[in-house]
Amino acid sequence: MMNCKQAAELVSQALDRKLSLFQRIALWFHSRQCLLCRRYENQTNQLAMLVARYMEAVQSFDPPSEQRLSPEFKEQLRAQLQAALREEDAKTGDAQSTD
Amino acid sequence: MTGPTTKSNISDPETWIDQHGDYLFRFAMSRLRNEETAQDIVQETLLAAIRARDNFSGKSTERTWLTGIMKHKIVDYIRKAQRERPASEFESDEQDVDFLFDQRGHWKDEFAPAEWNANPAELMERKQFWEQLDRCLGKLPERLSQAFSLRMIDGMKTEEICKVLDVTPTNLWVMLHRSRARLRGCLEQNWFGHEGDEGQ
Numbered sequence: 624m625m626n627c628k629q630a631a632e633l634v635s636q637a638l639d640r641k642l643s644l645f646q647r648i649a650l651w652f653h654s655r656q657c658l659l660c661r662r663y664e665n666q667t668n669q670l671a672m673l674v675a676r677y678m679e680a681v682q683s684f685d686p687p688s689e690q691r692l693s694p695e696f697k698e699q700l701r702a703q704l705q706a707a708l709r710e711e712d713a714k715t716g717d718a719q720s721t722d
Numbered sequence: 723m724t725g726p727t728t729k730s731n732i733s734d735p736e737t738w739i740d741q742h743g744d745y746l747f748r749f750a751m752s753r754l755r756n757e758e759t760a761q762d763i764v765q766e767t768l769l770a771a772i773r774a775r776d777n778f779s780g781k782s783t784e785r786t787w788l789t790g791i792m793k794h795k796i797v798d799y800i801r802k803a804q805r806e807r808p809a810s811e812f813e814s815d816e817q818d819v820d821f822l823f824d825q826r827g828h829w830k831d832e833f834a835p836a837e838w839n840a841n842p843a844e845l846m847e848r849k850q851f852w853e854q855l856d857r858c859l860g861k862l863p864e865r866l867s868q869a870f871s872l873r874m875i876d877g878m879k880t881e882e883i884c885k886v887l888d889v890t891p892t893n894l895w896v897m898l899h900r901s902r903a904r905l906r907g908c909l910e911q912n913w914f915g916h917e918g919d920e921g922q
């Protein structure tokens with residue numbers, strides 16, 4: 624008989640691979656009799672769906688201040704981008720003579 | 723001087739810093755947890771984007787496009803860091819979640835999944851929830867959180883993650899199980915709470 628520790632492992636693995644028929648049946652039998660593992664399975668699956676939308680969610684909120692680029696770094700970065708752009712423009716300028 | 727029309731659907735790269743810089747930095751921080759490394763990755767991403775500007779099709783948003791470039795940079799970084807670490811490090815059992823269960827493999831009372839009051843579907847809109855999720859992810863050991871993010875946030879295939887992290891599928895399943903169990907526990911403790919249980 625499967626215990627909760629093994630059931631929890633399979634609940635997780637079901638999100639990463641196809642369980643064998645035997646494993647699916649064993650998990651189903653265990654969950655039928657175990658409220659805690661039913662909860663664990665539900666919550667794990669709910670969190671998986673929620674976390675899959677992480678990118679979408681964090682895009683709609685301003686990042687907290689400790690997770691922003693410093694003004695100094697932004698300035699430095701701006702200078703680097705400008706240099707890279709000048710380099711690129713010089714290159715495409717040459718290439719475009721064939722047009 | 724105006725550029726060729728193929729570039730017209732993308733904004734001036736200098737505006738990327740103000741429009742997307744903080745967002746990209748936050749994304750990199752959540753994965754790499756080191757300010758300098760995250761800054762380097764943002765910089766590499768924007769420079770690579772300048773070189774690849776002509777490939778931007780306008781089918782996705784500019785931010786999604788930049789994020790896509792950055793994901794590759796982060797995966798490259800993790801892969802390289804992996805090659806430089808001692809091979810034995812994974813097997814440390816302190817990361818396991820055996821402590822949740824008793825001798826017979828049943829949930830211990832103090833760790834047994836509680837009923838959640840909040841409805842996870844409504845949490846999308848709650849800024850504080852995502853900040854708490856960040857904190858809980860931050861508590862995971864580094865490798866577990868990398869595995870978890872690549873799998874659950876980026877939706878990468880397990881075979882690909884195995885290559886990036888240089889682990890077997892069995893190892894990866896174990897890592898993902900540990901991170902899910904820890905994350906669920908952390909959120910239950912700090913968000914979903916046990917309100918209403920204490921009355922008796």
Ligand SMILES: [Zn+2]
Nearest residue numbers: 627630657660
């Ligand atoms: Zn159980």
